[in-house]
Amino acid sequence: MQADWLWGLAGGGLIGTAGAVYLLVNGRIMGASGIIGGVVDGSAGKQTSERLWFIAGLFAIPLILSFFIGKPETNLTPNLAAVIGAGLLVGVGTRIANGCTSGHGVCGISRFSLRGMVATVFYIMAGGLSVILFKHILGVV
Numbered sequence: 001m002q003a004d005w006l007w008g009l010a011g012g013g014l015i016g017t018a019g020a021v022y023l024l025v026n027g028r029i030m031g032a033s034g035i036i037g038g039v040v041d042g043s044a045g046k047q048t049s050e051r052l053w054f055i056a057g058l059f060a061i062p063l064i065l066s067f068f069i070g071k072p073e074t075n076l077t078p079n080l081a082a083v084i085g086a087g088l089l090v091g092v093g094t095r096i097a098n099g100c101t102s103g104h105g106v107c108g109i110s111r112f113s114l115r116g117m118v119a120t121v122f123y124i125m126a127g128g129l130s131v132i133l134f135k136h137i138l139g140v141v
Contacts, residue, residue, distance in 0.1 A: 034100075104117075105119075
């Protein structure tokens with residue numbers, strides 16, 4: 001559809017607003033991988049409840065919105081092994097980079113963080129190379 005870019009614009013605006021509110025309220029960067037990682041590895045401490053609510057919102061809000069605006073079309077591969085492998089690689093990559101798209105890309109770049117900008121350039125390049133390798137060369141997705 002021609003107006004699909006509007007959904008991306010709205011989503012980007014919401015993510016940016018959420019990042020700003022999270023920073024103003026908590027004094028910390030809204031990096032989803034760090035929030036989830038702290039719950040998984042037990043380092044969240046007193047913030048575990050807050051982080052679990054954040055994670056619940058990541059799942060609940062799209063589900064709730066899908067009842068009102070419908071489910072979007074996706075190009076997700078039916079290859080479950082590829083989806084699981086990709087998820088694991090993303091998890092490893094966020095640990096190596098000490099952050100993810102929300103921490104480095106959204107919050108880091110908006111704060112003019114050199115580390116965030118460099119990390120964003122590298123994970124965008126890695127994503128592009130992964131598409132070339134796994135889709136166009138190997139044909140697994």
